[in-house]
Amino acid sequence: GESNFQFDKAGEGILINSTPSDHYHTITDQIKTITNQKRAAIIFFQDKACLKKFVDSPFYPKLGRQKKVLTEELSSTDKEFIINKAATTGQVTLCSGVFGRGTDFFCKDEIVQKNGGVAVIQTFLSAELSEEIQIQGRTARQGKKGSYHMVLLESDLEKSFKIPCGEKDKHAKNDLYNWLCTVRKQYHDKRCQQTEKSLIKATEKDKKTHEYFDALLFKKQNAKLLFREVYLSAKKAPIPSIMPLDLAFIIDLTGSMGPYMQAAVGLINGLVTGENSIVRKLQSQLPEISFKIRLATLGFRDIDDNNQFQESTWQGSNHFTENTQDAIKYINTVARDPSGGGDLAEDILGAIDHCANWSSPNDWSSSIKFMMLLTDAPAHGMVPTQFTGQKNIDSYDVRHPKGLSSMNVIDNLIAKDINLVMCSFNPVATSRTEEELSDLYQNHPDNTGDQKITIIPIVNQQVKNGGSMSGEHGRHIIFTLDESGSMQHNWSGVVAAYNKYLCTRRQNQNETDLVSVVQFSSGSRVTVNKVNISKAPNQLNFGDGGTCFTPAAQQASELARATPTSHMPVIIFMSDGASSDGASGAAHTFSILNQEINHNWKSHLDLHVIAFGSSANKLQLSEMARASGNGQVLSSAGTVDLSNIFVDIAASQNVAEIFETEICKRISDAVSDKLSLEYLG
Numbered sequence: 001g002e003s004n005f006q007f008d009k010a011g012e013g014i015l016i017n018s019t020p021s022d023h024y025h026t027i028t029d030q031i032k033t034i035t036n037q038k039r040a041a042i043i044f045f046q047d048k049a050c051l052k053k054f055v056d057s058p059f060y061p062k063l064g065r066q067k068k069v070l071t072e073e074l075s076s077t078d079k080e081f082i083i084n085k086a087a088t089t090g091q092v093t094l095c096s097g098v099f100g101r102g103t104d105f106f107c108k109d110e111i112v113q114k115n116g117g118v119a120v121i122q123t124f125l126s127a128e129l130s131e132e133i134q135i136q137g138r139t140a141r142q143g144k145k146g147s148y149h150m151v152l153l154e155s156d157l158e159k160s161f162k163i164p165c166g167e168k169d170k171h172a173k174n175d176l177y178n179w180l181c182t183v184r185k186q187y188h189d190k191r192c193q194q195t196e197k198s199l200i201k202a203t204e205k206d207k208k209t210h211e212y213f214d215a216l217l218f219k220k221q222n223a224k225l226l227f228r229e230v231y232l233s234a235k236k237a238p239i240p241s242i243m244p245l246d247l248a249f250i251i252d253l254t255g256s257m258g259p260y261m262q263a264a265v266g267l268i269n270g271l272v273t274g275e276n277s278i279v280r281k282l283q284s285q286l287p288e289i290s291f292k293i294r295l296a297t298l299g300f301r302d303i304d305d306n307n308q309f310q311e312s313t314w315q316g317s318n319h320f321t322e323n324t325q326d327a328i329k330y331i332n333t334v335a336r337d338p339s340g341g342g343d344l345a346e347d348i349l350g351a352i353d354h355c356a357n358w359s360s361p362n363d364w365s366s367s368i369k370f371m372m373l374l375t376d377a378p379a380h381g382m383v384p385t386q387f388t389g390q391k392n393i394d395s396y397d398v399r400h401p402k403g404l405s406s407m408n409v410i411d412n413l414i415a416k417d418i419n420l421v422m423c424s425f426n427p428v429a430t431s432r433t434e435e436e437l438s439d440l441y442q443n444h445p446d447n448t449g450d451q452k453i454t455i456i457p458i459v460n461q462q463v464k465n466g467g468s469m470s471g472e473h474g475r476h477i478i479f480t481l482d483e484s485g486s487m488q489h490n491w492s493g494v495v496a497a498y499n500k501y502l503c504t505r506r507q508n509q510n511e512t513d514l515v516s517v518v519q520f521s522s523g524s525r526v527t528v529n530k531v532n533i534s535k536a537p538n539q540l541n542f543g544d545g546g547t548c549f550t551p552a553a554q555q556a557s558e559l560a561r562a563t564p565t566s567h568m569p570v571i572i573f574m575s576d577g578a579s580s581d582g583a584s585g586a587a588h589t590f591s592i593l594n595q596e597i598n599h600n601w602k603s604h605l606d607l608h609v610i611a612f613g614s615s616a617n618k619l620q621l622s623e624m625a626r627a628s629g630n631g632q633v634l635s636s637a638g639t640v641d642l643s644n645i646f647v648d649i650a651a652s653q654n655v656a657e658i659f660e661t662e663i664c665k666r667i668s669d670a671v672s673d674k675l676s677l678e679y680l681g
Helices: 020-036 048-055 076-085 110-114 129-136 154-161 173-217 223-232 255-273 278-285 324-334 348-356 406-415 427-442 485-507 549-561 584-601 618-625 639-651 655-680
Strands: 014-017 041-045 067-070 092-096 118-122 146-153 242-252 290-300 309-311 368-375 418-424 454-457 474-482 514-520 524-532 567-575 606-612 630-636
Touching (some): 020 041, 146 154, 154 173, 173 223, 242 255, 242 348, 290 348, 309 348, 427 454, 485 606, 514 549, 549 584, 567 618
Parallel strands (some): 067 092, 242 368, 418 454, 474 567, 567 606
Antiparallel strands (some): 290 309, 514 524
16 A cells, blocks of 8 residues: 655755754754654664764754653663653654664554654665665554655765765755765775675685695695785785874074074974975885875973973964975074073973973874974983083972973873984083983883984084083084195185085084184194184185195194084195105104094094195005095095085085984884884784
């Protein structure tokens, strides 16, 4: 006979809303219409979470007093009571989709039957047609009357079936249900294809497993190889096409960072936007993955300073942004005025902890997370012991005023899987901080991946040995230049090469370098004595005379011995001729200097000996170069070659390149570890 089940597929039986508010509003209106007709309404939500969202919304109280919520957690007695009451006049029952199968909402209420029976509202599109038919079957049971309605949300369709928002508007109202069924079938077919592929893979894995156990049982030689195949095919998901990275810069803004701030900003800029940027290096290594870097910045001062923390915020309270230009602009702004920090130690622990505790929705949300600290100071309580007796060293050497400890901070980093990189502009001052935090991090019981803190001295690591707690860091370059009569016509080219060297060092963020110049003929004279590279003269006056190496070597060695402990001496010795007193005296002088440097810094003297022109005595110059394990002889045919040699020497000590290489390597390793662990087996 004629069915009593009503579903208006071509009319008001299907409603699709664009916003959650409209969705809830439509559900509420539908329920009120049904209860005003003295019928019963049963509403099915996709799951408990969706049901709870509606119950917690302002729309739920509008349903009046005659309503019940049916959930899996209720006792059997309570469930039975709600189910029996569901099909009575004016009753509203809200439940999750699990009750759409097999639950008997049988209607015995004649008033409900007289007015059209129980109305079922489904608020989601079922992935399986069979589930939808089951939910429809909760009404019009055993010949009774009943109706069925769909009230759907557009964003749910996009999430579950990949239907673009706005797609519904391309279909006529009387064709909506056919369109939804087509989309569902395509989704179902795709899932079946994936299941078949998975089944084929599972069968292959099962075959390999049997082969391995057979080989193991019969002690075959290929058992080990078969085990590797089983292991590598065991579990991994496809490699992602897009991988986001979170990188937060923590920049010390106290006064002592003033001399280094320009270099720090330059290093960050190169790391993010330069030719050796993180993304470019990762892209070259893994071209199949698109890397998206998200940047954040925390500038910090000491505990008692005003405005201790300055942090980037974007789109409300989020600290990270994908817009590198905005990020660099903020860094330039925050680094403009270093100030504060009355004692030597700074609030390193407070800064790391503050950054790690960012908790806005998009903070630290990437799978790979890095925090990069740039400072020239130790943490409170971690000043190297040889300096603790000095004044204004550490105002909080016993206890952090907020109760922070090194272990608290490391616990937080490990728990949030954040990698820490420590970049020091004063390795002597920061050595104990780096060592203590590194030990805690590496030996932490939850550090199952054996991760390490990456430590990068912005100056050469050798400066740590015998270094100072304050002052400038870098290289003391000692030019030892032949100004004998034969160099007269080439002197302007020599000066130009010297200036090119200085320019290259400045471009590479080596603003703390010191420069000295020894000019020699038959005698020698110091024309520039340990001046900062920014104040080095760009003109050198020419002398005249014969050629004698020993006096020049002696004066260059004395300047090297006068190098501050925060710097390393580099001697660049250039001549176009032969020494009238031979090279033995100069070689002996440099050999003694090399022994002293090796004792103090555990490294050989950087000695670059340049043979200029065809008349240079390479045998004598080579004898000098052999005085140091780091000695080398370079040949220059003319001033153009000389300029290129000077630039090469300057670039070989490129702090920016070392910094970028180390950072990119550490991040690249983290990406490789992540891919290996989660995707490659």
